[in-house]
Amino acid sequence: PHLSVRRVLPALAVLCSGQGTNLQAILDATRSGRLRARVALVISDRKDAKALTRARRAGVTARFMDPRGHPTRASYERTLIRLCEAHRVRLICLAGFMRILSPVFVHRFRHRILNIHPALLPAFPGSHAIRNTLRWGAKVTGVTVHLVDEHVDHGPIILQEALAIRPGETEASVLARIHRLEHRLYPKAIGLVLSGKVRVRGRRVTRTP
Numbered sequence: 001p002h003l004s005v006r007r008v009l010p011a012l013a014v015l016c017s018g019q020g021t022n023l024q025a026i027l028d029a030t031r032s033g034r035l036r037a038r039v040a041l042v043i044s045d046r047k048d049a050k051a052l053t054r055a056r057r058a059g060v061t062a063r064f065m066d067p068r069g070h071p072t073r074a075s076y077e078r079t080l081i082r083l084c085e086a087h088r089v090r091l092i093c094l095a096g097f098m099r100i101l102s103p104v105f106v107h108r109f110r111h112r113i114l115n116i117h118p119a120l121l122p123a124f125p126g127s128h129a130i131r132n133t134l135r136w137g138a139k140v141t142g143v144t145v146h147l148v149d150e151h152v153d154h155g156p157i158i159l160q161e162a163l164a165i166r167p168g169e170t171e172a173s174v175l176a177r178i179h180r181l182e183h184r185l186y187p188k189a190i191g192l193v194l195s196g197k198v199r200v201r202g203r204r205v206t207r208t209p
């Protein structure tokens with residue numbers, strides 16, 4: 001009976017390039033049952049990504065996909081698509097994945113790719129969001145989980161939560177607080193999307209009761 005229950009849980013692919021603390025939060029949430037899903041596949045474009053170690057430790061299929069092993073982005077993405085299809089992936093979660101996905105890929109998984117960003121979008125998109133937020137002198141920051149569209153850090157927002165920046169805070173202290181928030185928000189957003197209660201109209205995302 002246990003196996004059949006496992007099989008019906010929706011499959012996630014998590015794409016990472018680095019530490020994988022968000023991957024860990026997702027793995028923990030699935031293990032504890034807070035998130036009714038299973039991580040079927042973890043992919044990294046960096047061989048030394050700690051995310052791969054975390055995945056293997058959790059008994060999840062983990063693949064290093066070397067961009068240099070593919071002549072074009074299109075061929076890289078074709079392999080990615082094949083892998084996701086082979087694992088019957090319902091939702092693709094970008095968690096610190098440092099590659100931009102093409103419109104072809106995004107359309108193939110329309111409204112089925114999520115990203116997490118360490119700022120209140122549309123403020124401070126791109127890499128170094130936390131550093132840029134502090135340099136700007138912003139007093140408030142936060143975390144955004146959004147659907148991926150063909151632009152970077154741009155698609156419809158699923159969940160967003162703010163964080164006040166305290167006087168004298170450093171990049172490291174903001175990063176630590178952002179991470180805690182991310183680790184709570186990402187599994188929650190994934191659960192919401194999987195619940196089928198999320199409706200997307202243009203940029204507007206609403207929850208049906």
Ligand code: GRF
Nearest residue numbers: 019020021022096116117118
């Ligand atoms: C997170 O801060 C996320 O917002 C950004 O990349 C970082 C990934 O961190 N997109 P980790 O690899 O999950 O620890």
